[in-house]
Amino acid sequence: MSTWPISYDDVLAAERRIRPYMTATPLRSYAELDDALGMHVLVKHENHAPTNAFKVRNGLSVVTAMTEADRRLGVVGATMGNYGQGLAWAGRALGVTVTICVPHGVNPDKLAAMRGLGARIVTEGSDYDDAIAVMDRLVHDEGLYPAHGVNHPAVPAGAGTIMLEILEQAKATNELLDAMVIVIGGGSQAVGAMTVLRHRGRECPVFGVQAQGAATIHDAWHDREPRIGPTPTTFAEGMATRQTYELTFDALCEGLAGFVLVSDAELAGAMRLLWQTTHNIAEPAGAGGIAALGKLGDRLRGKSVGVIISGANVDTTTLRQVLNHEM
């Protein structure tokens, strides 16, 4: 490809902007989890971030990068929930009016949290990419500042701060890092992480994960062809996208060492395993990395592998079903 979408300096700049508003999340390991998976797992606890999801980094990165004039206009984003919470949290912290576009049927707990953070909610359409179209309309009609959850360059830069923290924390505790396994919704986490690893010259392959019911980027990656796919059918709404994104797709093609799919049953099993061995709740997408470790066993057995628990915002009904082994 011609150019990598963001630079290492973009990630460093995002870190400087967001650090006044959030501290680093913990990086921990658990003997029981390691035993269950046959490898040493470094768990990055984005479930402990404000709003319980890494997307607060993306929201903060966008809002702190806006000009004063843009902030007065107000900002609009589209979301399945976590990015909206992150943007709303950031808007509240910086005094910026936030409008969030969501499709019908979004996780009710995430919706309540966005409202609790003072965001205006516009509900329309049936999936994430429909909500993006509504966002574009509000940008046109109301003059709001567009904070696209994937294509805005401050987004992968914000998500890349996770990798900065992991490298620093692993170094401080003398942990090896042989590989990273990262869930792909739009690709901001993976592109951000690869930006950091490449600049540092770290030999650390990054593996992507998608859900079987939302496999468009996975399929496109294997064919090296961008596309729009079918409406997602996974219960992991945090990774339920159905298209490749301009800002991230080429970088994913160039950078990822592999890409695997996990079923909803495997995600539910990974949520139970994480709870049982670490007493942390992951939402379905947040357990994607753990679920993928089972699939990548042949390549990763005995190694030290970083996994990002991207969020904890599962709705109560789904959590109950998972714990009851009904999923």
Added chain:
Amino acid sequence: MSTWPISYDDVLAAERRIRPYMTATPLRSYAELDDALGMHVLVKHENHAPTNAFKVRNGLSVVTAMTEADRRLGVVGATMGNYGQGLAWAGRALGVTVTICVPHGVNPDKLAAMRGLGARIVTEGSDYDDAIAVMDRLVHDEGLYPAHGVNHPAVPAGAGTIMLEILEQAKATNELLDAMVIVIGGGSQAVGAMTVLRHRGRECPVFGVQAQGAATIHDAWHDREPRIGPTPTTFAEGMATRQTYELTFDALCEGLAGFVLVSDAELAGAMRLLWQTTHNIAEPAGAGGIAALGKLGDRLRGKSVGVIISGANVDTTTLRQVLNHEM
């Protein structure tokens, strides 16, 4: 009373000792939780600490205060789970052999976590105070260093570091703090917090909470008479003590502004409320503060109240029952 059991300087010293091993836990607020309770709740997230419970502070405070000679002997503690995990975590971090005495029937997830941290487990007796007797025997028979989970002065000093963080965090975000509500197991958290508040001259009443099925210290506090009570019957094993403790009882009598009891059903309801409004899991004892806010509504309505979510280590069966409304 004649003398307060620990000094503010003891808490500061404990903070200096534990800080290299753990960062501050977050202090956050949630509009949905505030709306449900009719007050502004400052939630201190000890559920985000290593081992998912504040007791890691107590374990670290004790082990870091031991002499090199004592560390070579190894340390022994008694626990219902969280203090054992904290001590085991501290022992692993500092290279000290840890023996943990537990009664039969302890939370299986906590037991697995202690084993995962490399502790030797001795199971004997039927409740916490039985395990204390076993600990005393091992101190005598094996020459281990005794790390009593309440009476060791480094314990309330370690727990007091929570209050240092809360005051600093509330100041940084311009939050008022009108009162604290603190669960009493042995009393280390409350005594530690009151040590800090008194030294700072803060007009901030501290209310104690116990479970109806483990109300010995509550009853003794009302009568101002130490005692040994019946075997606890609450499902909140983190607060399931049955006696007053030498180091903390007089200070609780002198310092607490009030003391309320909560039922197991109220604890389960508070666990659900906390999950629903914040997406954090509290173990039953960890939800004691939230449960008590309902009882203290007349005194605290409209105020800004600090509550410590002391831990997240509920076993899976209990969590499932709580979410299923079977408790």
